[in-house]
Amino acid sequence: MPAETIESVSLSDGAVLWTRSLRRTGTPAVVFVHGGPGMWDYLAAPAEAVADRFSTHRFDQRGCGRSAPNGDHRLDRLVADLDELRTHFGHERWFVVGHSFGATLGLRYASVFRDRVIGLVYCDGVGLDWPRHRAAYRSRAAARLTTAQLRRRDELARQTRSHAEEVEWRTLCWQPDFADPTRAAAMAGADAVTPLPLNSAANTALNAECDRWAGEAERAACARVRAPVLVVHGAEDPRPREGVDALVSALPDAESSVVAGAGHQPWRERPAEFRALLREFLSGT
Numbered sequence: 001m002p003a004e005t006i007e008s009v010s011l012s013d014g015a016v017l018w019t020r021s022l023r024r025t026g027t028p029a030v031v032f033v034h035g036g037p038g039m040w041d042y043l044a045a046p047a048e049a050v051a052d053r054f055s056t057h058r059f060d061q062r063g064c065g066r067s068a069p070n071g072d073h074r075l076d077r078l079v080a081d082l083d084e085l086r087t088h089f090g091h092e093r094w095f096v097v098g099h100s101f102g103a104t105l106g107l108r109y110a111s112v113f114r115d116r117v118i119g120l121v122y123c124d125g126v127g128l129d130w131p132r133h134r135a136a137y138r139s140r141a142a143a144r145l146t147t148a149q150l151r152r153r154d155e156l157a158r159q160t161r162s163h164a165e166e167v168e169w170r171t172l173c174w175q176p177d178f179a180d181p182t183r184a185a186a187m188a189g190a191d192a193v194t195p196l197p198l199n200s201a202a203n204t205a206l207n208a209e210c211d212r213w214a215g216e217a218e219r220a221a222c223a224r225v226r227a228p229v230l231v232v233h234g235a236e237d238p239r240p241r242e243g244v245d246a247l248v249s250a251l252p253d254a255e256s257s258v259v260a261g262a263g264h265q266p267w268r269e270r271p272a273e274f275r276a277l278l279r280e281f282l283s284g285t
């Protein structure tokens with residue numbers, strides 16, 4: 001298998017993105033778009049699942065993770081970044097695999113650069129009308145923590161945190177995302193120790209913009225998507241499926257698959273099932 005290459009890619013406005021790619025001659029390309037917003041690339045396992053058949057590209061969104069600091073946190077700017085990466089890597093078209101916020105970003109990209117997307121995998125996004133479903137999500141997530149854990153999570157959120165406290169806070173925030181309560185803390189903890197900062201400014205700005213976009217504008221974007229879409233959702237993801245089901249109905253060409261026994265990261269809790277879904281869709285589109 002070819003070796004992966006790490007490259008800092010300069011964009012038209014001067015932003016610099018960290019990227020990691022595995023290039024294969026004569027194969028379609030897949031770009032993996034992480035969530036957050038304000039996080040970093042964590043999609044190595046999904047990329048590895050298809051790296052024997054496809055060129056793969058991963059990156060940290062502007063101002064996040066290993067990418068250079070940047071204060072321009074707008075959805076349209078991130079959409080433009082994605083297409084600048086496509087051009088830089090020399091692909092006429094490519095597949096887009098987005099997770100969580102990255103699924104929202106991938107959807108928006110597919111609605112704008114319609115002829116550049118072969119297919120979109122929308123993995124554990126929030127679906128349509130997220131502001132209507134946020135309270136239910138928070139209630140479901142809270143139900144997976146003890147009263148003491150909830151108190152500690154909220155206490156840590158309000159204060160300046162040491163490194164150890166940051167890891168503890170992230171673990172408590174992310175623990176409800178996993179289906180298996182006996183493994184949830186360990187799996188969340190494995191993510192929490194990542195030695196990269198969360199970009200809270202990006203998180204705040206982009207979440208607020210996504211809220212403003214939700215509703216008719218988002219439905220109109222769905223109608224513009226030409227590419228086939230695979231919507232994957234963990235059955236135990238605390239984010240309600242109602243919005244995801246509505247998204248499937250709003251897209252012209254979409255199929256959905258619910259992964260039993262999986263939460264917000266189905267490739268970790270049900271790796272074989274997720275790998276099969278991803279490979280089948282990418283190979284058959």
